[in-house]
Amino acid sequence: MKEKIVVAIFAIVLAFSGLVGFSTAVNAGNTTDTSFQFYNTNDIGYTEGRNKENSTKVYIHPTSGPALQYTVQGNNSVGWQNRSSSHIIYNGDKASFTNYVYENGETQARLCMERTQTAYQYTYGVWSPDSTKNYTVYY
């Protein structure tokens, strides 16, 4: 008898849930990777701006070439501003960069890349403005 009552309660709650139509808010974010490259005879370079859709960390994954120092920037009315600390990331590392692009109301993020050594070589990698999980976190 008790089991029947419990089942009935659950059935009623589920039925009403369907009627009310509860929705879940989703800010899935811009989490697909694109590639970047940087020629190490230059002092500094930038990726293209990409849409920043939430406050998650920026994902950076260098895949080959000399290590670079990275800074996340956000775009506002006065131009691109640094929105993170700067860190050197080495090949193969997957970095989750703490940043404040979204918190500053900015809609685009990009990477600022600075060489750590002069070399006639490219550095290649991939990155995304938002992420679904954290790797090695940089604050």
Next chain:
Amino acid sequence: MKKKVLPFVIIISAFTVIVSVMIIEKNNKTPVERYLDTSQTVENSINEPSAELYVSITTDDSSIVSEVEDTRSERVSCTILNTTHTVQYEFLLYEIIDDVDIASQMKYAGDYFYSGTLPDPDYLVEYTDYPAMRKDYPEVDEYISSNGEKGMTAAEYQAFLNQHLDEYTTSFHPKTKYLFLKCRISNVSNGSVIEYINDLRIIMMNEGNIIGIPTEFNCYFDHSQNTTGDERIHNYLQYKFEPGETIECVIGCAIREDPRFEMDLSKEYSYYIGFLPIGLDNLNQLNPSIDEGFVLLDSLQKEA
């Protein structure tokens, strides 16, 4: 007696909670209305610079601009190259489906959406009013302004968010149009090429001004080579072309209203498809309506 009463108490309690939620939701303003009411000043400060930022470049001789536009509307070729000139995109057909119809259509399978499922026609997006939060909590403002260096520690900031984030966060459904583009993509280099389809952008323009920010083609791809796990999350839009390889595929993007910009998807905008030039520092430097690297969507054949 107690045993008889308890199940009824549970049922009534559950019913009360559900009805309370319904009443609260009904009496609330919509999230967009609350956002507009409470952050009007901030929205103005955001929108005004945006309007300045996205004003298109105008030439001194407007007749040249209109002559180029006429030529563009008569262009037969709908082919562009990526920024490294290694992959050619030929645009064949397009179709736009409104969010209200996306779940009921049968042509574009859920598996080929980046999410792996058909989009929810009523999906919600969260917006956090950080300007209001920062105004109410100066230490949080100092923390964010200093990129996490001052005002509080990272742990204190996280604890603050755990306690207060919901107070400043609203949810709303942004009107969305899903654009599907059938295209022929070819490797025109001598070697293999790893291409990121989401480098392709669509830009909205109205009366010579760029509206919002460029949207990536990151919503739909029916030829992905990376369909599971982390590879899907990161590399769904990546395709490795072998030398001479050509694929015919459908790619898609979701164009959605953003309250931070003055945009209204019920209006007729012009859409331009192309790649952002290397070294582009500011959208002020771009005018897709005269840039030969961009294709006007209306110049393509519309899917019947």
